[in-house]
Every structure is written in C-alpha cells, then in structure tokens.
Amino acid sequence: MRALVTGCQGFLGPFAVAALQRRGFAVVTTARRGGDAAVDLVGRGMVDAVLEAFAPDLVLHLAAQSRLDACERDPAAARLVNVVLPAELAGRLGSRLLAVSTDLVFDGRGAPYGERAPVAPLSVYGATKAEGEERVLAAGGRVARLPLLFGPDAHGRGASASLRRALLGGQTVPLYTNEYRTPLHAADAAAGLAELLPLCSGPAVVHLPGPERLSRWQFGQRFCAVHGLDASRLVPVECQDPLRPRDVALVGSWRAERSFATMLAEA
Numbered sequence: 024m025r026a027l028v029t030g031c032q033g034f035l036g037p038f039a040v041a042a043l044q045r046r047g048f049a050v051v052t053t054a055r056r057g058g059d060a061a062v063d064l065v066g067r068g069m070v071d072a073v074l075e076a077f078a079p080d081l082v083l084h085l086a087a088q089s090r091l092d093a094c095e096r097d098p099a100a101a102r103l104v105n106v107v108l109p110a111e112l113a114g115r116l117g118s119r120l121l122a123v124s125t126d127l128v129f130d131g132r133g134a135p136y137g138e139r140a141p142v143a144p145l146s147v148y149g150a151t152k153a154e155g156e157e158r159v160l161a162a163g164g165r166v167a168r169l170p171l172l173f174g175p176d177a178h179g180r181g182a183s184a185s186l187r188r189a190l191l192g193g194q195t196v197p198l199y200t201n202e203y204r205t206p207l208h209a210a211d212a213a214a215g216l217a218e219l220l221p222l223c224s225g226p227a228v229v230h231l232p233g234p235e236r237l238s239r240w241q242f243g244q245r246f247c248a249v250h251g252l253d254a255s256r257l258v259p260v261e262c263q264d265p266l267r268p269r270d271v272a273l274v275g276s277w278r279a280e281r282s283f284a285t286m287l288a289e290a
C-alpha cells in the first residue's frame with residue numbers, strides 16, 4: 024500500500040512517516056518546502072497534480088496552518104489551508120483520506136469531549152479546523168482529532184523541547200494552571216494514525232487522547248521531575264486569553280499503548 028503524507032516537514036510529519044514505514048507502507052511525502060514533492064497544495068491544480076503523480080492508495084493529511092497567531096492575523100489564508108484544501112482532498116479520495124484535526128475545535132466548557140460532542144471553537148484556528156472537519160466528513164472522508172503533542176524532534180519543536188531549552192538556558196517559564204489538555208507523545212500519535220489510516224470503513228471521527236488530563240503547569244512539573252530539571256523556574260500563571268479553551272480533555276475508544284510516564288521519559 025502506498026501512503027501519501029502531506030505536511031511531512033512539520034512537527035508530526037517525521038513521526039508519522041516512521042510509523043507508517045514500520046507498518047509496511049510505501050510512503051511518499053509532500054510539504055511546501057520539502058518532501059518528495061515540494062508544492063503549495065492550495066495552488067490551483069496542485070492537489071490533482073500530486074495525486075496523479077503519486078497515485079496513493081491512502082492519504083494522511085497533516086498539512087495545516089497550525090499557528091494560532093497566524094490564523095488570527097490572516098483568517099482567509101488559514102481557511103484556504105485548513106478548510107478548502109482538506110475539502111478538496113476529501114472530494115477526490117473519500118474514505119481513503121484521514122485528515123488530522125485538533126482538540127481546539129472545542130470551547131473548553133464541556134470536557135471531557137467524546138467523538139460525538141458538538142464543536143464550538145473559540146479561535147480562528149479552531150474554527151477553520153472545525154469547518155475543515157465538516158467538509159471532509161460531508162465528502163466521505165475521515166477525521167482524527169489530536170490533543171497537544173510533545174516529544175523531541177530534530178528541529179527542537181514541540182512543547183517539551185521548548186520547555187527544556189528555556190530551563191537549560193536559565194529562563195523562568197510561565198505555565199498555565201487553568202489550561203487542561205490530554206497531551207500525547209508525537210510518536211504515540213503517529214502510531215495511532217498509522218493504525219487508523221487503512222481502516223477506511225472504520226468510524227468517521229476518532230479521538231487520540233493522551234493517557235492523562237493535565238494542566239500545562241502539571242505537565243511542566245512532571246517533565247522536570249522525570250528529567251531532573253529545576254522546577255523552581257516554572258511560574259504558575261492563570262490563562263486569561265479568551266481564544267484558549269480552559270479544558271479540552273479528549274476521550275475515545277482509542278488508547279495509547281504507553282503510559283504518560285514512559286512518554287515523558289522519551290520527551
């Protein structure tokens with residue numbers, strides 16, 4: 024089976040490619056600035072060109088405008104990537120498309136959120152991802168919602184890498200005590216996505232929650248304890264940002280194989 028991974032140059036991309044290869048897929052990749060085909064997929068005719076060139080059996084769609092600030096600054100551009108692009112892919116591929124979405128489609132007032140919970144996004148990022156989901160599902164595609172991801176990547180991206188860098192650099196790090204997520208190691212998220220990708224007749228929406236519900240502050244404390252870092256540099260702060268939901272803990276039938284402690288040790 025040939026699997027195409029879009030957005031392969033992002034934080035999750037390399038984890039996803041490795042997980043698919045471990046499951047025996049022949050993997051082809053695309054991103055704006057890298058992969059087997061470096062293309063801007065929102066460009067006219069680009070989706071058809073890439074699908075024709077690679078003829079994938081299945082597509083794992085990761086490409087997104089995932090920066091909250093960039094989405095707020097330019098909602099029209101965010102909508103092109105987060106709504107129009109997955110809709111176009113789903114129109115071509117139906118259930119052979121697995122599009123990745125986010126816990127930020129929820130407003131934080133109804134946690135824990137199961138797969139059937141109604142979406143109510145607070146930010147442009149959340150709203151465009153929610154509309155993207157709706158368009159994908161209407162075209163017969165599938166959606167996997169992910170929580171906050173962490174884990175080491177080659178470029179030092181992700182929640183745990185930036186925390187480690189700041190602490191080792193002697194900085195104090197403000198962390199929200201009132202923003203709860205179900206964080207998941209990117210390798211475990213990728214393993215879950217690789218498991219789901221071939222299940223074309225499976226459920227249309229699947230959640231991949233991490234094993235525990237934690238605030239960012241609790242995450243920082245646990246991370247410091249596991250890695251012997253100085254937790255006294257973590258500063259507890261209350262989030263007041265109206266665009267950030269306070270509790271978007273996910274639940275679902277999928278379970279990560281590893282415990283949170285094991286994931287943290289590898290972060």
Ligand SMILES: NC(=O)c1ccc[n+]([C@@H]2O[C@H](COP(=O)([O-])OP(=O)(O)OC[C@H]3O[C@@H](n4cnc5c(N)ncnc54)[C@H](OP(=O)(O)O)[C@@H]3O)[C@@H](O)[C@H]2O)c1
Nearest residue numbers: 030032033034035054055056063064086087089125169172
């Ligand atoms: N990271 C998290 O904690 C998290 C949590 C929940 C859900 N998610 C979702 O998981 C997916 C992957 O997240 P991520 O953190 O890996 O994202 P990321 O680091 O922001 O990477 C996004 C990828 O999309 C590509 N891309 C963006 N616009 C494109 C376009 N117009 N044409 C082609 N490629 C384009 C980028 O290519 P270039 O790098 O070449 O520009 C990059 O490879 C996203 O759908 C995101 O919404 C992520």
